[in-house]
Amino acid sequence: MNDFETRLAARFAALVDHEAGAPDSAPPFVPVLEDEAPDRRSRTRVFLVAAVVVMVAALTWAGLSQVIRLPGPQVAGPPTPSAGTTATAVSTAPSTSASAQTTSSVAGASTTVVGGMTLSLPAGWTVTPQTYSGGSGPIPGSTVWCIDPVTAKGSCTISLTSAGQATGNPLDVDVEGGWSSNPSYCSADVRQGQATHTLDVADVRSFGGRSAEYRKWTHTCTATQVVQAEMYEVAYAPAWILFSEHADSYVSAVMAWVAQHSTLPVQTLPLRLQDLGYVRSVHASVSAYIVTLDRVYASAYSTAGEINNSSTTYEYTIPALLVDAAGKQIAAPKVGDRAFIVTNGSAVTGYSVRPL
Amino acid sequence: MITQARTGPQPVGSSDFEVCYERYWWPMVRLATGLLGDRAAAEDAVQEAFTAVYRRWSTLAEVTRIGYLRVCVVNATRTTQRRQTTQRKHLRLVEDRPAAGADEGLIQQFDRDDLRQALNLLPLRQREVLALRFVSELPDAEIAQATGLSLGGVRSASSRGIAALRSSMGELR
Numbered sequence: 150m151n152d153f154e155t156r157l158a159a160r161f162a163a164l165v166d167h168e169a170g171a172p173d174s175a176p177p178f179v180p181v182l183e184d185e186a187p188d189r190r191s192r193t194r195v196f197l198v199a200a201v202v203v204m205v206a207a208l209t210w211a212g213l214s215q216v217i218r219l220p221g222p223q224v225a226g227p228p229t230p231s232a233g234t235t236a237t238a239v240s241t242a243p244s245t246s247a248s249a250q251t252t253s254s255v256a257g258a259s260t261t262v263v264g265g266m267t268l269s270l271p272a273g274w275t276v277t278p279q280t281y282s283g284g285s286g287p288i289p290g291s292t293v294w295c296i297d298p299v300t301a302k303g304s305c306t307i308s309l310t311s312a313g314q315a316t317g318n319p320l321d322v323d324v325e326g327g328w329s330s331n332p333s334y335c336s337a338d339v340r341q342g343q344a345t346h347t348l349d350v351a352d353v354r355s356f357g358g359r360s361a362e363y364r365k366w367t368h369t370c371t372a373t374q375v376v377q378a379e380m381y382e383v384a385y386a387p388a389w390i391l392f393s394e395h396a397d398s399y400v401s402a403v404m405a406w407v408a409q410h411s412t413l414p415v416q417t418l419p420l421r422l423q424d425l426g427y428v429r430s431v432h433a434s435v436s437a438y439i440v441t442l443d444r445v446y447a448s449a450y451s452t453a454g455e456i457n458n459s460s461t462t463y464e465y466t467i468p469a470l471l472v473d474a475a476g477k478q479i480a481a482p483k484v485g486d487r488a489f490i491v492t493n494g495s496a497v498t499g500y501s502v503r504p505l
Numbered sequence: 506m507i508t509q510a511r512t513g514p515q516p517v518g519s520s521d522f523e524v525c526y527e528r529y530w531w532p533m534v535r536l537a538t539g540l541l542g543d544r545a546a547a548e549d550a551v552q553e554a555f556t557a558v559y560r561r562w563s564t565l566a567e568v569t570r571i572g573y574l575r576v577c578v579v580n581a582t583r584t585t586q587r588r589q590t591t592q593r594k595h596l597r598l599v600e601d602r603p604a605a606g607a608d609e610g611l612i613q614q615f616d617r618d619d620l621r622q623a624l625n626l627l628p629l630r631q632r633e634v635l636a637l638r639f640v641s642e643l644p645d646a647e648i649a650q651a652t653g654l655s656l657g658g659v660r661s662a663s664s665r666g667i668a669a670l671r672s673s674m675g676e677l678r
Contacts, residue, residue: 153671161539161639164617169538169547175530178523178555398563 179258179271179406258410263294264311266357266389269410271403275299279308288315288328296407306395307404312388317474319491319499320390320423322362322382323447327390329423334378334394335370345369351446351456356381356391357413362446365396377401381408386418386494418494421463425503428486429462438467438482442490455505465490467500474499522562525570526555532641533578539640540582540633542621550581557581575641575651579633586629623673631666634659 261268261276268276279293280303287293290313295305312320312327321329335344350365361381368376379396381404383389391408393400426444433439441462445455467490471479479500482488491499530551537547554577558570565573624632630652637648649659 154667157667157670158639160616160620161635164620165535165539165640167617168542168621169535169544172531173534175527178526178559399560402559402562 263309264292265387265414266309266311267412268294268296268309269407269412270296271406273299274403275302276309277303279305288318289313290315296403306400307391307393307407310390310392312382312390314386314388314422314491314493314498320382320384320388321425322380322384322423323364323425325364325366325378325380325394326392327380327382334368334376335374344371352458354381354408356383356408357389357411359383359385359389359413359416361389361391361408364446365401379404383413384421384423385416386422387414387416388422389413420465420492420494420496422492422494424463424465424488424490424492426463426488428482428484428488431482431484433469433481436469438469440465440467440482440488442488445487465492465497467497471497471500473501522559525558525574529571529574530555533574536575536636536641537578537582539636540579541585542625546585547582550585551578553581553584554578572647572650575637575647576653579637579651582633583629619674620670623670626673627666627669628662630654630658631662631669634662635666635670638663 258272259270261270263276270276274296275298276294276296279287279295281287292311294309295303296307296309297304298306310327314320315328318328318330320327321331324331325334334346346369347367348364349367350363352363353360354363355361356363361383364378364380364382366376366378368378370376376394377396378394379392379401381389381391391404393404396404424442424444425447426442428440429443430441431438441464443457443460443462445457447455467479467482469481473479480502482500486502487504489499489501489503490497533551533554534544534547537550538544541547541550554574557577558565558574561573562570624635627635633652634648634654637643637651643651645656645659645663648654648663649656652659654662
């Protein structure tokens, strides 16, 4: 670099220092949809792309629905409108309106209260109560909202569930969608030997300030049909599930953003609603068995088998007179049992042995 | 008991993206400011660039991420400049330049204005190469990657740009 270049570099640096101002830390990063681009040509282009995407998604959805039984609310019944199914927006600004609208707390983001949860959404995303048709309805005691891009409102790209423990269909953090009864993906292709399934990630992450079981699965039904599923499930009451079966990298990022920026209602009951693990000790009394459970992450798909990231054990009191679903008294728990435990948050209501 | 979790793709937005965002946001704002001469427009361009990177984060090899980010920033500033060029066609910019006989601060102001005006007269590629060289202090190979020019093209644009600035601004103090 010669003298002129040295002086030019210094002058250039001084110019940029002046124009850019004092060094700043980065503002919060908010994912932005393309339809927020400021110029009209971009908006038009994005609109056209969005229209095509919606059409393709609709056609693909229709096709996939024929071959995939999707997890989610499975219990039939008429929709039950209630206060809990209405997304109630709040504003931090003074408002004279009883139905205050959504407000921004982070640039471009919005905050809404749904079912007692303060839900933060990145710009361009919206939440609506899930609608039901054909006699279907939510699992009793649960409420589902759909989180979608504003261009695909109501399509349930991500589902958000305020989950209640349902009789005969307990929560299950190792099943896509979060419920024990949810069917597997692309079962028809499994029978034809085409499908592959992987559990990509299983760990514990924060969701709305609470600890959630996090899972990510990939189901390759056929060469052209791949289902990417991802879930955050808070398994203590009140339980919440954030789930998507369209969890490409962008949707996955939105879920992570929602999980990080939202706030869930605090835990109200001491026991986890569902647990799975190996019984490490049993102490019998007249009326109950006190067991310690070494939790595992189950995977029907992982070639690595079960995952046990921690040697921590959890204590449960199993009533001696507990009966199974058939009304038969359960067998006494034994050390080494691979036990599936269901609770109502305060007491154990189900104990069954599930061999690997 | 098996304790090995399967590894798999980490979601975009995980900590490594955030670290990248926090670490490179300001250097990229400086680069974009050097190219655009406007902090607010620079921040918009950088936001656009990070959004593009964010969407492709999981598919980008770690060693290529910053290079890709820089490409996105340069591309975003090009889009902004095209927009600004269109706006200038419809606006007569009024210069609010103080009278001569000024103190040191005003002399510096004149120096900055002169450099900015001289930069704005350069062809886009030359301005990009000079900003990447003098603001981001990048070697020619990385400038070539960020601008899409060949190494020879970078050297050529650099020497022509410097010559043009020397011609329009003199030797500089």
